[in-house]
Amino acid sequence: MSEQTPPTPAALLGEGQLDPDALEAVLAAPVERFRHDYLEIRGLRVSFDGFVAVDGVDLTVTQGDLRFLIGPNGAGKTTIVDAITGLAAATGSVRFGGVDLLGKPSHRIARAGVGRTFQTASVFDELSVLQNLDIAAGASRRAHTLLRRRSGIPDDVEAAMETVGLAHLRDVTAGVLAHGQKQWLEIGMLLVQDAHLLLLDEPVAGMSQAEREETGLLLQRIGAQRTVVVVEHDMEFLRSFASSVTVLHQGRVLSEGTVAEVQADPRVVEVYLGTASTSTTTKEA
């Protein structure tokens, strides 16, 4: 009795393309809604069984910023995202849009306008693209809406589907999407979720160069309106699209600024890029 369509051969999925024009519809909301959004982290500390993963991090990201978090493995980038979203217990203070986030359960943090993605694309594999986006759009639905079938496609879902270039694949189960398409679907889910703060954990991992380019432009456009934090390893991607960068090292903020400023910081050059050329100037830090 299952109403699954047979799996679509990968060849039929085609090359997806992002649609920046459709994004304008998604971002049509008045900027005033986002004016008072800013992420303010003070003295954030996360420890697991005595191991201190994040050690007193201060971080401020304002609306309209596209902030990249970088750092070597184990620097605490993902842990910070986990702490903001309630996945890891933390002390200190995390405020977004005037709301204190620490100590709240994850679903309440999400309702406060915080959305996130994971390193491994975690879409609902057995549900269609449309169903994925429809669920993402529906956290505030009342019981009587939830208990009925979806009639028609909500406008925001349609616009998001076109934005992330998956409109032609709306009825395909998300499990058969290509890796990059899954990442795009995640971004689409953040958009329909109406996240004001988007926390993206390695959003371009595994994407082709062309896909990275498109994704970067999309994130830039979203970042102009909302608060976006990207955890990323790809330096090329960072140089092209970051408007500001925070470098983490062993759970602390090592450096912060524009790409050029951070790249010129000798401490960063030493611990992150691992070049020995400036090692003489680093010790006093």
Add this chain to the structure above:
Amino acid sequence: MSAVWRSPRARVIVGTGIAAVVLFVVAPGMLSSFRLNLLAKFLCLAMVAVGIGLAWGRGGMLTLGQGVFFGLGGYMMAMHLKLEDAGPGGVPDFMTLYGDGVVPGWWEPFRDPVFTLVAIVVLPTVLAALLGLAVFTRRVRGAYFAILSQALAAAFAILLIGQQKVTGGTNGLNGFRSFFGFDLADPVNKKMLYFIAAGTLLVMVLLVRLLMRSRWGELLVAVRDQENRVRFLGYNPAVVKAGAFAVAACFASIGGALFTPIVGIISPADVGVVPSIVFLVGVAIGGRATLLGPVLGAVAVSWAESSLSESFPSFWTYFQGALFIVVVAFLPNGIATLGQVRLRRRARAEAPPDEPTAEPPHDEVAVEPSTSGRTA
């Protein structure tokens, strides 16, 4: 015909029509009253299965303790029937036999038929909802949830055995003479009970179909597969899961309540660990994530059990075990998914060998994406 099959609405109407004809015309016409009564019993067990299909197949909760809710419904109905038999102000026979002949205060409300019927529907549902919220909020899941629910079933059975004065102990409650004023010895009334069971089951299946196809049904599958992701979209997964668990409990309770007058006895042997597992076996064999798999699986397994035990009394247990192993090993999603597996085989055979793989390679049926219900 194929055009009719394609429209979901037509499919429901045709399917419901066929089921109604089979249940209300063919079965009563072909089966002896003994067999019809047996079928009525199986339909009661199938009600539990429908609920398990929703909670386990769609929601990923391995409910190994549905005997508790089945028993709650069954015992509440039995209490009312005993009090009814005893007459106004009377004392059920077993109480004078084992105890001091005083009806305990918590039995008294069950003299009222309306209270009993409401309690059968509401009490287990509320209990399951509260229990579900408490357990799922603490993120108890998978095997831990299964063990917890199984322990509840064991504890419930032990409690019933221990309180012989008020529950009848190991013997349970039996010897009912009437059902809401109808003489249970009359074959016509037995047939009426069968029709009530068949109608109830049909309504339950249609209700679950509505739930499965609703937005909530999609959300339930999402919770099963990516509970954390759902959380970060702003939903509380505990509420979604507790809802499915409550529906399953409600169905189990109603099944138990009809089981009692149809079989004529409810005892700890019907509610403990073993029956709770047997409920699950039928669902697993039929296909837990499908709509009709649990129903057909439960009825087929019970039917096979009773007819095989008649011919080979000691053979059934082995057969059941073997069937379970075969299904789990070769059709992990149940017999109802046989068609899908064949379709996929054919699709794979026709696909060109050098097809570009944008999707992760599928490992036979084991990680087949369409119905792999995880027990999260």
